[in-house]
Amino acid sequence: MTETTKITMLEAINRALHDAMEADPKVLALGEEVADPEEGGVMGVTKGLSTKFGAERVVSTPISEQAIIGSAIGAAIGGYRPVAEIMLMNFVAVAMDMLTNHAAKLRFMSGGQTAVPMVVRTMTGSGFSTGGQHSDYLEAWFAHTPGMKVVAPSNPTDAYGLLRAAIEDDDPVLFIENIQLYFMPADFTAEKIPLGKARIAREGSDLTIITHSLMVNHAMAVADQMAKDGTEAEVIDLRTISPWDRETVLASVKKTGRALIVHEAVKEFGIGAEIASVINEELFGQLKAPVKRVGGAFCAVPYCKPLESAFAPSADSIGKAALELVA
Numbered sequence: 001m002t003e004t005t006k007i008t009m010l011e012a013i014n015r016a017l018h019d020a021m022e023a024d025p026k027v028l029a030l031g032e033e034v035a036d037p038e039e040g041g042v043m044g045v046t047k048g049l050s051t052k053f054g055a056e057r058v059v060s061t062p063i064s065e066q067a068i069i070g071s072a073i074g075a076a077i078g079g080y081r082p083v084a085e086i087m088l089m090n091f092v093a094v095a096m097d098m099l100t101n102h103a104a105k106l107r108f109m110s111g112g113q114t115a116v117p118m119v120v121r122t123m124t125g126s127g128f129s130t131g132g133q134h135s136d137y138l139e140a141w142f143a144h145t146p147g148m149k150v151v152a153p154s155n156p157t158d159a160y161g162l163l164r165a166a167i168e169d170d171d172p173v174l175f176i177e178n179i180q181l182y183f184m185p186a187d188f189t190a191e192k193i194p195l196g197k198a199r200i201a202r203e204g205s206d207l208t209i210i211t212h213s214l215m216v217n218h219a220m221a222v223a224d225q226m227a228k229d230g231t232e233a234e235v236i237d238l239r240t241i242s243p244w245d246r247e248t249v250l251a252s253v254k255k256t257g258r259a260l261i262v263h264e265a266v267k268e269f270g271i272g273a274e275i276a277s278v279i280n281e282e283l284f285g286q287l288k289a290p291v292k293r294v295g296g297a298f299c300a301v302p303y304c305k306p307l308e309s310a311f312a313p314s315a316d317s318i319g320k321a322a323l324e325l326v327a
Contacts (some may be wrong), residue, residue, distance in 0.1 A: 004187055004188065004189050005187070005188050006185050006186060006187055006188060007156050007185060007186075007188045008156060008182060008183055008184060008185050008186075009153070009155065009156045009159045009177070009178075009181045009182050009183075009184065009186075010043060010044070010045055010182040010183065011156070012156035012157070012159045012160040012188055013045050013121075013159050013160070013163060013177065014045055014046065014047065014048070014049070015160060015190065016159065016160040016161075016163040016164050016167075017029060017045075017046060017049060017083060017163070018048070018049060018052070019164065019190070020081075020083075020163070020164055020167045020168075021049065021052075021053050021057065024081065024167075025057075026079060026080045026081050027057075027080070027081045027082075027083065027167060028057050028058075028059070028075060028080050028081070028082045028083065029046055029049060029057065029058045029059070029082070029083045029085070030058075030059040030060075030061055030068060030071060030072060030082060030083075030084055030085070031046075031059075031060070031061055031068055031084055031085025031086065031087070031121075032060065032061055032062075032063055032068070032085070032087055033060055034046040034049075034050070034058055034059070034060055034061075034085055035049075035050035035055060035058050035059065035060040036048065036049075036050045036051045036058075037050075037060070038060050041085060041087075042087055043123065043179075043182060045085070045121075045177075045182075046058060046085070065086055065091050065092070065094035065095040066094060066095050066098060068084050068085075068086065068095070069084060069086070069095035069098045069099060069103070069120065070095075070098055071084075072084035072118045072120070073098060073102055073103050073106075073116060073118065075118070076103075076115070076116045076117050076118040076172075077106070077114060077116060081117050081118070081119075081167055081168075082118050082119070083118070083119045083121060083167060084118060084119070084120050084121070085120075085121045085122070086120055086121070086122040087122070087123070088122065088123060088124060088134050089122045089123065089124035089136060089137070089138055089176065090124070090133050090134055090135070090136050090138070091122075092120065092122055092138065092174075093138070096141075099120070099142070099145075099148070099172065099174075100142075100145050100148070102116075103116045103118065103147075103148070103172040104116075104145050104146065104147030104148045104172060105146075105147055107147060107170075107171065108146075108147060115170040115171070116170075116171065116172050117167075117168075117169060117170045117171070117172075118172050118173070119163070119166045119167055119172075119173045119174075119175050120172070120173070120174050120175065121163075121175045121177065122174070122175070122176060122177065123176075123177040123178070123179050123182070124136060124137055124138075124176060124177075124178065124179065125137070125178040125179045125180055125181075125213075125214060125264065126264065126296075126301050126308055126311060126312045127179070127180055127308070127312070128179060129303055129304075129305055129308060130303075131301065131303040132300030132301045132302070132303070133300075134301075135301035135308075136265070136301060137176070137213075137263065137264045137265035137296070138265070139152060139174075139176060139241050139242075139263075139265060139271060140265060140269060140270050140271050142174045142242070143241050143242035143244075143271055143274070147171060147172070148171070148172055148173070148174060148242065149166070149169065149171055149172070149173040149174070149195060149240065149242055149243065150173070150174045150176070150240070150241040150242040151163075151166055151173060151174070151175050151176065151195065151239065151240050151241065152175075152176040152178075152212045152213040152238070152239070152240075152241055153177070153181075153213070153239060154178075154181065154201075154212060154213050154214065154215075154216035154217070154237050154239070155181070155186050155216075156185075156186050156187075156188040157186070157187065157188050157189045157191070157193075158193060158199070158237070158239055159177070160188070160190055160191075161190075161191050161192050161193030162175070162193050162195065162239060162240070163175060164192045164193075165192050165193055165194055165195050166195065168192075169195060173195070176213065178213045178214045180214055181213070181214055181217075184217075193239070195240045195243075196240045196243045196244070196245060197239065197240065197245055197248070198236050198237060198238050198239055198240070198244070198245035198248040198249065199236070199237040199239055200234065200235070200236055200237075200248065200252070201216055201219075201220060201235040201236065201237045202220060202223050202233070202234060202235040203232075203234055204223065204227075204232035204233040204234035204235070204256065205232045205234070205255065205256060206231045206232050206233060206256055206258065206326055207226075207231065207232075207233040207234065207256050207258045207259075207260060207322055207325055207326055208233070208234045208235075208236060208249070208252040208253045208255075208256045208258065208259050208260070209222070209223065209233055209234070209235045209236065209260045209261075209262060209318070209322065210236045210238065210249055210252075210259060210260070210261045210262070210272075210275060211235070211236070211237065211238065211261070211262040211263060212237060212238040212239065212241060212263065213263075213264065214264065215262045215263060215264055215313060215318075216235065216237045218262070218313065218314060218315045218318050219233075219235045219262060219318060220235055221315045222315055222318045222319040222322055223235050225315075225319060226319070226322060226323075226326075231326055233322060234252050234255075234256055236248060236249060236252055241271055244271075244275065246278060249275065249279070250278075250279065250282055250283065253279055253283055253287070254283055254286060257286065257287055257288035257289070258287070258288050258289050258325045258326065259276070259279050259287070259291045259292070260291075260292045260293075260294065260318070260321055260322055260325055261275050261276055261291065261292070261293045261294070262293075262294045262295070262313055262318055263294075263295050263296075263313075264295070264296055264312050264313060265295055265296055266295055266296045266297065266298050266299075267293050267294070267295025267296065267297075267298065268295075268298045270293075270295050272293040272295060273293070276291040276293060279291050289325050289326075292321050292324070292325055294313045294317055294318050294321050295313060296311055296312055296313065297310070297311045299311065
């Protein structure tokens with residue numbers, strides 16, 4: 001019988017790393033301040049790991065994203081399974097060449113002989129007035145990169161299960177953690193969850209809302225409110241952005257006839273455009289309304305709190321779009 005308890009996503013990720021390192025001595029963790037002398041990282045996600053597994057397996061690095069990712073790629077090629085922490089998602093841009101030109105391509109360029117089994121953990125999200133260089137969702141960059149897998153959990157159970165699966169995967173995986181979700185306790189079950197499989201968070205018959213990460217919470221609130229007025233929205237949590245679960249999404253939209261795609265990243269050129277295109281290609285003529293998207297404003301994330309709040313999708317903006325679809 002699987003044990004269920006209530007913990008935060010931060011605790012779930014820590015447990016996933018602990019269990020993975022305990023199960024496989026080839027699993028390593030590295031990044032700025034991740035060891036216990038530095039309090040297990042800026043958020044304490046890796047706290048306790050270096051004390052148990054040693055400084056050889058949990059390595060605090062210099063402040064150099066290129067050094068962190070370069071070391072992780074080398075370790076992965078050498079037979080290890082490194083989990084590299086890049087403190088904030090915007091900082092992943094510093095190591096883009098290593099990720100997109102090396103980690104993502106080495107399997108292709110070696111004729112399948114060289115795998116790069118590494119995970120890049122990073123956190124992001126608006127809501128804390130951390131400014132334009134610390135808050136972006138950049139998943140579309142990496143979903144557009146062949147050879148990279150992209151994961152974004154919305155709850156502790158998924159964070160644990162997807163991270164365990166990501167560590168065991170033979171391809172590089174970008175694992176996106178939302179800062180607000182770190183501290184929200186929820187029911188937790190310790191079980192591995194396969195990559196590429198979406199979760200139907202709520203069943204419905206009138207509208208499909210497709211989303212991930214923090215936006216799942218907003219979508220669920222919208223669906224609950226709509227239900228009071230007799231409209232049943234189905235909420236799909238993508239969990240894995242690349243490869244995304246086309247089968248589950250298309251089956252849901254075929255049933256409801258309406259699709260709303262929501263992500264915190266700016267709407268223009270985001271993953272919602274790809275999903276909307278596939279829905280139109282596969283279900284043209286069966287839709288009851290055009291596919292709609294809700295995303296962040298096409299600008300840098302504002303520092304000013306009222307502007308920052310206006311930047312990101314909310315339950316209000318999602319609800320407005322949903323009502324327009326079913327009107």
